[in-house]
Amino acid sequence: MRVSRLMLVTLRDVPADAEIASHQLLLRGGYIRRVTSGIYAYLPLMWRVLRKITAIVQEEMDATGALETLLPQLQPAELWRRSGRWQGYTAGEGLMFHLEDRQGRELGLGPTHEEVITSLAGDLLRSYRQLPVTLYQIQSKFRDEIRPRFGLMRGREFIMKDAYSFHACEADLAMTYRAMDEAYQRIFSRCGLETVAVEADSGAIGGASSQEFMVTADAGEDLILISGDGLYAANQEKAVSHPPKAIPLPASKAALLDTPEQGTIETLCTAQGLVPSQVVKVLVMLARIEDGELQPVLVSIRGDQQLNEVKLINALSRELNKGVLDVAPISADQITAQKLEAWPFGSMGPDLDDALLSGARSWTRHFLRLADPTATELNCFVCGANQNNQHRIGMTWSKLGEVPKSVDLRKSQAGDRCIHDSSQILEERRGIEVGHIFQLGRKYSEALEACFTNDKGTQEPFWMGCYGIGISRLAQAAVEQHHDEAGMNWPLAIAPFEVIVVVANIQDEVQQKLAEQLYSELQAADIEALLDDRTERAGVKFKDADLIGIPWRIVVGRDAAKGQVELIQRSSRKVQILSAKQALTALVKEIAANQNKRV
């Protein structure tokens, strides 16, 4: 391809709405253009990158025996109602774009395809003899994100590979899950990315075990915790660890403390000479349940610890045996709106009276009470006295009466000791989630009554797994992990072109001729080459070549008369001065050695 024909539009200035390096570089390099918030056009260079990633994914998926397919993006609400997710995906977080057709039928624009695929599988797969089957597709997905950001990292329309597997038994599912894990490791490594596999929360998808693949990068949205020995890695949403030891509060008689203006852990401890681990913090939250119920929740946790909202949502789902859409702290305004008396914010104890909820307009009229073990394990502590500006010291759980149910609700943090080996300490890294694999179990097959006949002749719902890779996000993550001040630096396997031949001065006939010849030879050698034949000055072409990040560059310049060119590696900036022929041979060798083809 000739750069003069490439519609290459590079920007010198950084677009004002791009925050992170990869987003800025993709815009500046003419790879993407924003069409509207969270929605991007993939320009020709980007499309080549995406096709390369796609090809690697297809090869590795095909190698596992998975079958490629293409499913509709417009999906009937009916199907989503049957799985019980219509409400959660359209109301709640409102993640799904949805619309009505001219007949008034409701449709959703697919954020994922469990429903469609499961109902298809139910129709097509009748016997255990047909199992297992894994289907996958690569196409645009739609999610009405609360806050799209960072270009392709969190878009509202994005390209994703999703795969779904169907099994006659759980053990078979586990086998495919492992095969997918291995395929994913190969995919990311072939794409030239450093990734970490971490334990993850299953979130809205549901199901038992799940694992995320994170591209490590400082700009990552996820916080991941990794043990020093590398044996444990988890998303912070999911991570477990030993909390730091509490500093014991000497046992004493229960007594009231006057605590004016001491409504936060910090002010309370400073004023009373306490440390946060001697205090039980009480948070009041409101959980929105999928059936529309609004359940007030009272959470007790040790004062130095933080609540992990994801763990809370999961615990609530288990307690109530119902889906929980979200939880949020209750505000004073909401209490007024419920026509309730004011609550003693800043002085609440674990035994806060349910009477505060009597007469609530739309809330359930009792608290669901949960406590983190860091709170329930305290022998003696300080907590709110349930009246403004008063706390209680010398409290024990027996003095409070009922002990709330103890479940892990705390957020693990860097510095915590690990569960698998308490001599290991958790370290913090940031990551970009590029893949996620789940063992779904029978959640969807049961809901959608997708069954097969087993070897005993009886009907049984499928065991299912699902496996996603964010293709467009992966492309940007690659830039985030591989760039410098001058521009992008694509891993060879996913670069839009493998080499760019820069003619320093296109008006110089000798240079032009040598470059053209080299360009045809490269093509003949099956190397994906760009020829920068623009009438720009050399400096401009060098800057552009750095920016768009082609892994190899051949400069045909002042030594062309001697038949010499420069061969330069983008990543190392290493320069070799060679004859055109030697350069070609060297490049063919380098590329053959580093293409990361499937082995």
Next chain:
RNA sequence: CGGGAUGUAGCGCAGCUUGGUAGCGCACUUCGUUCGGGACGAAGGGGCCGCAGGUUCGAAUCCUGUCAUCCCGACCA
């Protein structure tokens, strides 16, 4: 959804306080010089100043509304 900010040429920005019909840099076109790290000179083209109302003889500028975009937050009461 809450808070903050910003909308002026393809991109980056000034002008707005103190109203008088729009400017700078990059990019684009033409000519000349230059030609290995984003050249220089000259001459050009391109803007319902986000949109809608209002105030005014006159609005990019003042007022009201609205839309859009970006940032922070949406657990520690």
